[in-house]
Amino acid sequence: MSEADVISRNLGLCGSASHRAVLGLLLVALDRPAYDDLEQDLANAQPEHLAAIANQSYGQVILHSAFQRNPKLSTHIPEDLGIYFAEMQRANRDRNQHAITQLRQIAAILAPHGISVVALKGGADVLDPLHATPEHRYISDLDLLVPAAQAPQAAQLLRQAKGLSTADQLVQPRAHHHLAQISHPDWVFTIELHVEAGSDSVAQVLPASDVIARATPSGIEGVMIPNLEDRFLHHILHGQELRHETASLNLRLLADHIQYLQKLPERAQNQALNRLNTHKLGAWLKDLTQLADGLCGAANLAPTGWAARALRSFGDPDEARAQDNAFWLRHYLRRFVLNKAYRRQALRKSLSPAAWVEFFAFHKDRRSKFK
Numbered sequence: 269m270s271e272a273d274v275i276s277r278n279l280g281l282c283g284s285a286s287h288r289a290v291l292g293l294l295l296v297a298l299d300r301p302a303y304d305d306l307e308q309d310l311a312n313a314q315p316e317h318l319a320a321i322a323n324q325s326y327g328q329v330i331l332h333s334a335f336q337r338n339p340k341l342s343t344h345i346p347e348d349l350g351i352y353f354a355e356m357q358r359a360n361r362d363r364n365q366h367a368i369t370q371l372r373q374i375a376a377i378l379a380p381h382g383i384s385v386v387a388l389k390g391g392a393d394v395l396d397p398l399h400a401t402p403e404h405r406y407i408s409d410l411d412l413l414v415p416a417a418q419a420p421q422a423a424q425l426l427r428q429a430k431g432l433s434t435a436d437q438l439v440q441p442r443a444h445h446h447l448a449q450i451s452h453p454d455w456v457f458t459i460e461l462h463v464e465a466g467s468d469s470v471a472q473v474l475p476a477s478d479v480i481a482r483a484t485p486s487g488i489e490g491v492m493i494p495n496l497e498d499r500f501l502h503h504i505l506h507g508q509e510l511r512h513e514t515a516s517l518n519l520r521l522l523a524d525h526i527q528y529l530q531k532l533p534e535r536a537q538n539q540a541l542n543r544l545n546t547h548k549l550g551a552w553l554k555d556l557t558q559l560a561d562g563l564c565g566a567a568n569l570a571p572t573g574w575a576a577r578a579l580r581s582f583g584d585p586d587e588a589r590a591q592d593n594a595f596w597l598r599h600y601l602r603r604f605v606l607n608k609a610y611r612r613q614a615l616r617k618s619l620s621p622a623a624w625v626e627f628f629a630f631h632k633d634r635r636s637k638f639k
Contacts, residue, residue: 271565276303278562278569281576284583286313290321290331291563291582294519296341297333297404298526300564310344318345319352320639326406327519328353329360333401361403364394366456370410371395371491374459377429379490383422386413386483388465389502392493395486398527406520409449409458413476416441416463423447423461430454443609445471470505472547474498497536500528501543508552510599514591515577517559525560585638592634 269277275295282288289309296302310318322328332353335342342350371387378385387395390407399405414422423439430452432438438448445464464471465479474494483492494502507521529537544550555574562571571579581588603610617623 269568270301272301272303274565274568275301275563276305278565278571278579279303281571281579282583283580285309286317287321287583289313290318290327290519293322293331293334293341294327294523295563296338297330298523299337302338302341307341307344310341315346315349317639319349322353322519324637324639325519325521327523328356329406330357330404330519330523332357333404357403360406363456364403364405364407367391367394367407367410368488370455370457371486372488373455374410374412374426375488375490377425378422381421381425383414383418383425384490384492385422385461386480386492386494387411387486388413388462388494389506392486392499393524395488395491395493398499398524398531400527404523407457409460411446411460411462413462413465413479415480416476419447419461419463423450426450426459426461443613465502466506467509469509469547469549470502473501473505473543473549496532497540500532500536501540503528504540504544504553504556505549508556510595512552512555512574513598514588514595515574515581516588516592517578517582521556522560522563525556526564529557529560589635589638592638596631596634 275292279288279291282291286309288303289306292303292306292309296306319328322331332350335350335353367390371391374385388411390405391410391412393399393405394402394407397405419441420439424434426432427434427438427450430450432450432452441447441463445467446460446462450459450461462476464476465474479494479498480492482495482498484495486493493499503521503524507518507524510516511518511521532540541550541553544553551574555578558569558573559571559575559578561567562569562575581591600614604614605611617627
């Protein structure tokens, strides 16, 4: 079977033509062949549905590249939808430049005081692009890892520079992996100063001191980035921590994974898997890799298990939403029973009307993302 035939067969596990079409466009944008029925699926799909599916996990900044690589595909969508995807990609290119500018400003505030930061996740990806087309990577905020001993001073300096409150509860570490968020109208991106690389499983596999010790220069004095293997692990851990149990397919996570598999030497991928296996998390990597390889038409591979469930769930938003609701219920119960610090925090927040508003807004937003 050709690569296109393998992709077509594997996408058949996704029961929705519109969802298949979005996945197909994503793959073409990443330089994979178009599956046989992509043009027909595009013609049959409602344009607003294609946009909504792409938007649910930041695929809208990637899909324009599919029409650039295969202009014939654009004849099967309305002109204004093509313009929308082009504008989303252009806007994200500008947005990522704002991220670099903001990182320079942050370094200018902190570096004179001997404080360096490690830009995690999206921040690292804009400084050292993962994608050949850098604007394929959408980032929502700037996650910056600092040594725990320097975190309060770093928060104070950034807040003072923008005339923000430096109250203790805003600058001191709490029962969380990052300090209170820092936002200002002058800055496009909210800043999260991390004392750990992430929560729970992330911190277990990637202790902050190790990530900092292995970090490499970014090109901005005072800003480092994790080495590529650590970035790959962070991508897996952060991306799958809340998705693996529900077999949730995220477009940005999938696109990034395809790029990592091309960029990271096989030896480093195996080392990363060994590190995950030490914590019994190797399935998170293996399952996502099987999905990516199957959708890229690798070696006549047919998705099974987790990868097959992810494709089916992606094409059935009602089922995906139900799985997500059940997951969060289990997640909250597990943490409340097993994590004493979380239990204290949850009981304290239960007395705060603002915390309840935030809680319901978070889950309303999550439910709206299943399109």
